[in-house]
Amino acid sequence: MASAQDTLLVQKGTYKEFEILVDKPLVIKGVDYPVVDGEKKGEIFRITSDNVTLDGLFIINVGVSYTKDNAAIRVVQSKNFLLQHLVLEELFFGIYLEKSSHGKVYHNRIIGEAVDEYNSGNGIQLWYSTDVEVLKNHVQGTRDGIYLEFSDHITITNNVSMDNLRYGLHFMFSDNDIYANNTFENNGAGVAVMFSKFITMRNNTFRKNWGTAAYGMLLKEINDAEISGNTFEENTIGINIEGSNRIDYTNNDFIGNGWAIRVIGACYTNSFKSNNFLYNSFDISYNSKLNDNVFEGNFWSGYTGYDLDKDGIGDVPYRPVKLFSYVVNRTPETIVLLRSLFMDIIDFSERVSPVFTPDNLKDPQPLMHKRP
Known part of the structure; x- marks a missing residue:
């Protein structure tokens, strides 16, 4: 019954509806968070028009399907959409943007109960979408918290993505995107960036992503990126890097991780400057004898050199790769010897006379004091 450009006020209550089609420009606004219950029958909202706003709804019980990616809200080939102040629970996929652009996903709470990857969906998914802002959302208990595929010029800021089965944030074939000031905590792995370029990753926190295959950040086939001002704290691996080139790592803090940075495969022309490596x-960790990456002006808590001229820079270069890390890469069970005197001795001998580690993999200007 609504006309284009109308505002619909949905009063408090429970509405058992699914497959609601929004095919004209509307503002649909809830009063005191009315519940829209899909009763597990299928998708709940499908938006196919430009200029649609959904605001202030409590949406539950999306139908789980093994043939269709049912979502609480699906936006299809639409522009200028706004999805805000929504609560999504009992979901399969949460918000699914398909070939849509120039929209905003703002201040939503998306809570799943994912147990297995095969029967769970992603919290916020963007597929072939451009120029979208994803900000101030809380995503928890889904497969991937936020997932981008073939989606460019996306800005992801001030979100919390935690307790997700696989990744807090996952990029595939997506370029020229920015994610900043987000927190990724206790996910299967924090963030995976794969087969993408020109990604800016700034001022995020990656914390407590623990497990046998857990990373704060996984980079695979990434080129021309910036990683700056981030905190990687208590992850199994802070950053796992494979086939990624021309990346600037600056002003990051690596604190109490198993591996701060683990380099696998061909990674060239990367720069690591002004980072703190703490405990x-x-x-x-390196698996090659070749190195053309630059390590310069970082603070290393394991550095034991001296500074005779008191300029704040160590007079002796620091070699950050321990021989023991090569041993663990080849034979993971040897990790039980991590704190042993024997390992201290072989690491010391490798630093004095490098045989297995790249001769030029060193920080010629290690900082004597932690960068603020």
Whole structure:
């Protein structure tokens, strides 16, 4: 019954509805968070028009399907949408943006109960979408908290993504995106950036992503990116890097991780400057004797050199790669010897006379004091 450009006020109550089609420009606004209950029958909202706003609804019970990606809200080929102040629970997929652009996903709470990957969906998914802002959302208990595929010029800021089965944030084939000031905590892994370029990753926190295959951040086939001002704290691996080139790592804090940075495979022309490496079991793990990456002006808590001229820079270069990290890469069970005197001796001998580690993999200007 509504006309284009109308505002619908949905009064407090429970509405058992699913497959609600919004095919004209509307503002649909809840009063005191009315419940829209899909009764597990299928998708709940499908938006196919430009200029649609959903605001202040409590949406529950999306139908789980093994053939369709049912979502609480699906936006299809639409522009200028606004999804805000929504609470989504008992979901399969939460918010699914499909070939849509110039919209905003703002201040929503998306809570799943994912147990297995095969029968759970993602909290916020963008597929072939551009110029979208995703900000101040809380996503928890889904497969991937936020997932981008073939989606460019996306800005993801001030979100909390935690307790998700697989990744807090996952990029695939997506370029020129920014994510900043987000928290990724206790996920299967924090963030995976794969087959993408020109990604800016700034001022995020990656915390307590623990497990046998857990990373704060996983980079695979990434080029021309910036990683700055981030905190990686208590992850199994802070950053796992494979086939990624021309990336600037600056002003990051790596605190109490198993591996701060683990480099696997071909990674060239990367720069690591002005980072703090604090009390990690391994600061840098390398599996190659070749290195053309630059390590300069970082603070290393394991550095034991001196500073005779008192300029704040160590007079002796620091070699961050321990021989023991090579041993653990080849034979993971040897990790039980991590704190042994024997390992201290072989690491010391490798630092004095490098045989297995790249001769030029060193920080010639290690800082004597932690960067603020």
